[in-house]
Amino acid sequence: MKRRALPCGLSLAGCLAGVFLAGCTHTIPVAEPAPAVALPAGWSQAGKPGSQEWPDSHWWQRFGSAELSQLVSQGQQSNLELAAALSRVRQAEAQARIAGVALLPTVDAYAGASRDLPIAGNHNANVSSSGQLQVSYELDFWGKNAAGVAAAEASLRANFYDRQTVALTVTSGIVSTYLQLLSLHDRLEVARENTRTAEHVLSLVEAQSSVGAATTVDLARQRSAVASQRAAIPALLQQEREAQSALAILLGQSPQTFKISDSGLSTIHLPEVTAGLPSELLSRRPDIQRSEAVLAAASANVEVARAALFPSIRLTGSTGTQSSALTSLLNAQNLFTNIGASLVAPIFDGGRLRTERDLAIEQKQELVQTYRSTVLAALAEVDTVLGQINSLDEQRRLKEVELEQTRLAFNLSEIRYKAGAEDLMTVLDTQRSLSDVQNELGILKLKRLQATVSLYKALGGGWQAG
Template sequence: MRTFSLSSLAIAAALFLSGCSLIPTYERPAAPVPTTFPGDPAQPAGPSASSLPWQQFFTDPRLAGLIQTALANNRDLRVAAQNVEVARAQFGVQRAALFPTVALTADGSRSSPNPARAYNPNAGSVAQSFSVDLGITAWEIDFFGRLASLRDNALAQYLATEESQRAAQTSLIAAVANGWLTLLADEELLAITRQTLATREDTLKLTKLRFDNGVASEIDFQLANSLAETARATYAQQLRLRRQDENALALLVGAPIPASALTGLDGGLARVQPMPAVPAGLPSDLLTERPDIRAAEQQLIAANANIGAARAAFFPRVSLTSTIGTASSEFSNLFHSGTKAWAFAPAVSLPIFDAGRNRANLDVARAQREIAVAQYEKSIQSAFSEVADALAGRETLGEQARALQATADAERKRFELSDLRYRNGVASSLDLLDAQRSLFAAQQSAVQVRLLQLQNQVLLYKALGGGWKTGDATAAPAAAQATQSPA
């Protein structure tokens, strides 16, 4: 019976010393979105976006090289990585508060006159004392879980920062891919504009010759001249956009764009290696696959832990100061027998009147949790909207791109026929110039929609949580390694 009593006492003491938690039970809020995506989209076979490393999605070696360089050099990503280190260190600081701090202190003093001479004439004129102590100073024993709640808050903040870094990586990879695709489209548009300018200048020369010989009117000549100048202005605009887009990509990459990444751009978007189709899954999958949603949930958990700390502030705080060491009035006798000294000083602080400070802090913590709930739900809704938009694009952009390419092919044929008829004097210059305008507009529209189609594939991959996992470095294309620059 005595053994049982001692065991029970030991268990009770351990539970008492371990403290209790006043953190509310965490329950994940229900996702405020439908259970399926609009239109019940088709689910192609293959791995999910979140399990597909970016090296297996972006297979073009030029683009893979740019992404590798961006991951090593982008300054925003470096800041995100250092934020993780800061949060990890802050968690370590908060966790250390649960344990006592043991310190060794040495003290010595000499003063004159010696107060002891007032009752002991034989005492010296100088008072001196020396001590060496090993002990604990003001260690708060966490009976009500205040420090544990703050530790849990710091842990959740650290995990949220880590997820935010992954979200920053997915955004960077998608931005680099879109920037590179935009450069391809710029090169294709430049080639189209250059060809259109050459065609219009040829038409202008022919119209000028016909005008000088009295065959064409001045109206025809000025219209041809106007269209040629318009093509020159468009070419200058496209050249400026091309350079600005390259500068924007260099900022994302964090280093000058290597020449190898820009080789073969004259092929345009048609030479881009295809990206695999990824299944959309269910909206509930986004809760575990998107780093930004996981980060928002960790922020919610942190806010929930703050309520526990605010509740614990209503209860007494118990702190302990204890030392053991040696003390002597003579330094030479400091470690001799009979100089042992010790102190044991527990303290209890019970809040009685604080003018409502603790109640207000609890109200703040509860309001912050409600804010975190709303932010978590908003992150889910935003993710759902991004995926739904990308799925709508996947269903429609392909047909739109096909139709616009067919339109461009038809306009090219009409222009060729109009040019032949004009040179043989059958058609008027208005027919030819109208065909030139229509062909130029159709070609531009076809390139722009093709760019939107490719960028939509990137958006869907990112929206479904892809890009934060990295595959085996040896699986990356060799050209990707060649384009890396030192960090």
Template sequence: MKVHTYVKRALAIAVVGVLAGCSLTPQYQRPNADLPESWAEQKVAVSSNTPTEWRELFQDAELEQLMAEALAANHDLAAAVTRIEQAKATAKMASSRLLPYASVSVAGSRQREIGGDHNLASSDDSQLSVSYELDLWGANRANVQAAAARVAAREYDMESTRLVLQADVASYYFQTLALKDRLAIAQKNLEAARSLMSLIEVRYSSGAASGLDVAQQRTALLNIEVEVPELQQSLTETQSALALLLGRVPQAFDVRTQSLADVIPPALAAGQPGDLLQRRPDVRAAEADLLAANADIGVARAALYPSMELSATGLVTNWLTGGSSTVAALTTSLAQVLFDGGERSGQVQLADATRRELVETYLQTVLTSVKEVNDSLKAVATAERRATLLTQTVEQAQLALRLATTRYQAGSDDLLTVLESQSSQLNAEDSLVQAKLARVNASITLFKALGGSWSAT
């Protein structure tokens, strides 16, 4: 009697659920990230022609071609695309639960007398079954929501991979150009040091220079020479890293452009910190994962309540032999787990804890994005100031070396002054190239930190 009463109550609950369209999924609210109103570094671009695409950022034909090649052949990006396909397949399976399930079966048999020439009996049946699970508590709909959110998350992940790939291609490309410039500077200074070495040897032969002068200049010459193979090795490794991003083997790969000198770093407008919630694909991916986890709570909660399934079956017998008969049946089944040792309530707790974890992950991702933009803006300003000062330093170092060499030839200064001026010029020219590279890299990092050319819809 108690069981009968329980079934009646469960049926009543199920009917109410159908009529009300119940959903046990919590209402989603975006976590409050408490973003600042502005950036710490306020010097931003005021031009309306701020680049929005990588090809507009530096307007370099070879870089544009390398990026296109990387997007077509990079294996990490291809793997990210397949993860989207996996998520879509999962979403397709989740959506199938919203539709009825139908199956058909056909069976036939014939009995014949052994050694005889007539049949004893024959039969043929075909059966069509249709079943449909009523989504009483919104579990199937929540599953679809979770799967759709995970598809979006994997799409955002792919865009993040794409953005990082483009930034890495640009970074390695300009690093290659900078190493070519540094190598050219070292070789130019090496030739100058050799010329000075020849001058000192002539003066030594005539008694105008000492053996100490010869030894000091030879030491300076060797110090410059030893830098050349190190720079050549760095250039080889950088171009190999770039080839890897392009899906190529490093052999026979070489960047055609020879210098960083003509590269003009772009001016970028940072916008407002709140824009990052929409602009950055990693932030959108973190929120999509959070949305999926929120829907998972609804799935877990629905498992605590009864499930109902409607089934319709049609059976046709002996339809091949003519004397057919048809039987149809419509059934309703209600199922409820009475005791599971706390497994389903544990699933609810797990889903809720996962959602709370992803809230923290989302907030941390937002804070990281703010930090990256803020640091990049500061890096741009610092690199600009450093490059300006080093340009002046190079001009003065070149002048000092010319004067010191002239005075040494005239016998007014000793060789030590020339050596110090020679070392200062080499260091200043090398530092200026690295400062220019830092300025370019700061723009690349800022563009990536702002979300690049990707924009959410």
């Protein structure tokens, strides 16, 4: 490379300033609006009037359990899926920083020194040294680098929203599993109470049998009923162990050392939630925001692929010094500079760049449909949960009436059996019905609470895009 002296007044700072100013000609891709999706004016399944506002950022506290709030806090700090999601966000941040480097000049420094050794009788040694500072910058005339940065930033947003989705899923899982554990505590208590009731009836049958008022068949039937009630307890205990292990894993703890209190669903308050307007889901659900960010990244990638079809312009500048004597290295007469520009344009690549552009366009079109599908699925999820809540409320109301009447029937049949006015089969039937209704009501209570958790989750769980 031919080197020439710096013109008067021209310095390395001037070269760099020219490079920076030239870089200002790039265009920044404008973010496209999210695809339009036809949104309904309201929900087909309306919630209760006068209910509270939509979920806040600490929605689980509405259940009124200090233990639950503590568990959620532990899960948010220790859940392994959340930790992995946070790592993905940090990776995306690093990728965004890497992409941003393309918008800045690169500066490299080179230095060297050499010494010529004397040969034969020559005792003179020649010491030479050189130093050079080289600046390179790609002129982003077509916006390729800026589009790459926009794609990386959109991917970063997508990873952030993905972490919010994971956090919402983990929190919902903790609350739902905790409620399941409390429900199992209640069902175990009901099973033990039913066992005690069956044993009480058995003592009556044994008393009747001792005086000849009950047959051996009656006695066998009641002993079978007692065994059946006792057999339900081990199965419930196993379900309790499984739910407790699942909750421990959500909290990032070892199941062997994890235990919660023995309280039941009576300690839980049932919150009422309003669903708001369907259009509000677009900013309340992080999964929708994630889908939108992924689409934005795809749009930017289309710009990158399109810009790759055009020439790339690279500016270079270098300044340095060289001398045959190390002591005179920094003398002005030894300084040199070189400024140049190069243009590289694709001529024949077998259609690779155009195919890459077409691929990026089709990938974007796929994500447009994915975004619309995500929005429609969110709308359907909220409507479905609202319908479940309405249905479960009606089922619970009717089941509580049934429980009241079934308990009355059992008490009357027991009294009539003691008086000899009713046979044992009637007592057994009412006893079995009472046990079944109690279990069904306990399951309905759990489903109703879990439906509320599902509604909180479907509404975005209190998260909202800033």
